[in-house]
Amino acid sequence: MKQKNGGWIALFLAPACILFILIFAIPLVMVFVTSLFDYRLLPRTFTFVGFSNFVQLFTEDNRFWPIFGNTVKWLFIHCIFHVTLGTLLAFILYKKPRGWKFVRVTYMIPNIISQSAIAMIFLNLYNAQYGAVNSFLKLVGLESLQHNWLFETATAFPSVTLTWFLFAGYTTTLVLAQLLSTDESLIEAAEIDGATSFQIDRLVMFPVVKKMIGTTVIMAATYMLQLFSMLYITTGGGPGTVTTNLPLYLYTTMKANNYGYANTIGVVIILLGFITMTLIRKIFGMNKED
Structure with a gap:
């Protein structure tokens, strides 16, 4: 059988x-x-160079480390602050305050819009001439605070970060679903024992959803490691390398007809993703079955 x-x-x-x-x-x-070859299409080249591409990337490429730093910063921001924001909202909504269903639905809407569409929205919001941000500052008499937000070195990185930072809909939805499906007897037992609302959230509900939060952190890390269209449309990675991440750098290297070097960057992205996922699983106590 x-x-x-x-x-x-x-x-x-x-x-x-x-x-x-x-x-x-x-x-x-x-x-x-x-990644071990000098691989180009025009003229056709496929020459074995060993680890020369990696040596060049890590020791000779002046653009790599700032770009790598941008990627790591965004990983940290997205996995820590972005997920925390979504989790806090989920803990508020699971108590079902007035209008919680409306908030749940509306907060999810930006996450079902394509990255390209959101990028175009923010490109117009930040526009130096007619954008809503500068127009509002002018309206309230704060012309001195006006900037070319996406194309000035001092403001480009935080401005781009805000295009996705506030939209933690997937985290909120997944954590909220886990909270709402939790056996209410756990909460009732804690209340009988005299636990406050904060103690119930911290000592009862958080352990229940801990692994789900870990899952959303993995989703956030994955999102950051493949983020491309948002950066390409808004800033193109500029000014300089201020808003360039590894996927965008890989793309520009491919456009320069250097496919072997581009795939070297791809290997770095894969290894960075593997290390990040391993750390997340360890932090949240997730085993291979989770």
Whole structure:
């Protein structure tokens, strides 16, 4: 009986495994392999150079470390502050205050709009000539605070960060769903024992949703490690490298017809993602089954 079941299991898993190998595993191996080559299309070049691309990236490329720093900063901001914001809102909404369903739905709306559309919205909001931000500052007599927000070195990084920082809808939705599905007897027992609302949140509810919060942190890290269109549309990575991250740098390197070097950057992104995910799982006590 087990042998028959094993055959059916293999049969039904085969399509998914084949797709995984073709779409994910083979391209992943190709990224690692081609990072060891001087790989260009015009003129056609495919010369083995070993770890020369990595040596150049880490020791000779003056742009790499500032760009790497931007990526790490955004990872930290998104995984810590962004998720915290969404979690706090979830803890407020699970107590079902007046209008909580309306807030839940409206707060999710920006997360279902494409990155490109949101980028265009903020590109217009920040516009130096007619944008709403500068227009409001002028209206209230604060012309001295007006800036070309996305294209001045001092303001570009925080301005770009704000285009996604406030929209923690996925975190709020997932954590709220876990909170609302928790057995109410846990809360009732804590209330009988004399626990305050804050103590219930900290000692009862937070442990219940801890792993879900960890999941949203992983989602936030993944989002940051593939963020591209938002930066490309708003600033193009400028001024200089102030708002350039590793995915955008990989893209510009590919446009320069240096595919081997671009895939070297891709390897760094993969390794950074692996290290980040490992740390998150360790911090939140998540095992391989979570």
